[in-house]
């Protein structure tokens with residue numbers, strides 16, 4: 001093995017740059033040529049790349065986003081697209097690829113295996129933390145901290161106006177961000193895709209808190225929860241008949257969608273450290289012959305998991321955290 005390629009794909013996540021830096025520096029340290037493919041699978045099909053030198057990755061640790069850019073590509077989902085991408089890698093004599101991305105990127109790698117002859121290794125880069133085989137994904141901690149900073153501000157207004165705020169965080173299919181943000185932001189209720197909750201019981205629980213002296217409340221909603229996003233939850237709440245519980249005035253509710261702010265910004269130390277460790281580990285394992293695996297960290301140890309398991313095995317939200325969220329918000 002002489003030449004490896006690194007790329008970022010799918011939703012960007014803070015810490016991806018630290019991962020690129022670690023892959024490039026480890027590769028060069030062990031005497032490899034490292035190239036950076038631009039714009040994920042899109043750039044791989046178009047043959048867009050640059051040779052990565054040591055100093056290209058200088059001063060990167062503190063920057064959000066990804067210097068290699070990223071994309072979501074429909075063409076790569078076709079066999080013709082994957083063949084084009086493999087032809088490019090074969091023409092450049094690339095012996096192994098290091099992919100940094102989320103669930104979709106890794107699903108793409110499983111398909112790509114049939115087309116590309118070299119070795120394939122993946123790093124978990126997504127704010128969603130929804131990959132099996134790692135306790136945390138690169139970007140998750142920063143996204144949680146960013147959402148929490150917003151919620152701390154919103155809670156000032158909630159307290160001053162004695163309001164209910166329904167705040168939507170990212171997570172189309174998973175509630176990791178919502179649960180962590182909810183516990184740390186002191187949410188009365190957390191709605192996530194993994195748990196079916198009735199809105200009536202959510203609001204009834206909220207009102208029981210007001211009866212015990214609360215004068216403001218926070219509901220954290222993951223964007224993909226069954227009741228919909230924050231604005232849908234707000235509309236449905238308005239339609240509930242709460243006159244018996246709280247009189248004719250109802251609840252004074254507002255909805256906020258935090259959105260893509262959660263994907264950007266300076267990575268917190270945890271994401272830089274995780275990305276640095278996993279980037280180094282990935283290249284070392286690639287050199288040793290690892291293939292079709294994702295690197296991750298479980299109980300502080302770097303581990304390998306087949307990409308198939310990382311994608312298809314379900315990482316569950318910790319039931320202890322759900323219990324903590326419920327008990328600590330009474």
Ligand SMILES: Nc1ncnc2c1ncn2[C@@H]1O[C@H](COP(=O)(O)OP(=O)(O)O)[C@@H](O)[C@H]1O
Nearest residue numbers: 010011072073076077101102103104105107108
């Ligand atoms: N089943 C699939 N087959 C081939 N490529 C896929 C498949 N699923 C996803 N991809 C590729 O991976 C890209 C990134 O996936 P996406 O879900 O958008 O982001 P993420 O990796 O952050 O979850 C997609 O735009 C697509 O090109």
Ligand SMILES: O=P(O)(O)OC[C@H]1O[C@](O)(COP(=O)(O)O)[C@@H](O)[C@@H]1O
Nearest residue numbers: 010011102103126127128170171172
């Ligand atoms: O950037 P887009 O296309 O609006 O994507 C939004 C989605 O990306 C995420 O932020 C991250 O998900 P992925 O890393 O799996 O792409 C999701 O939480 C959200 O649903």
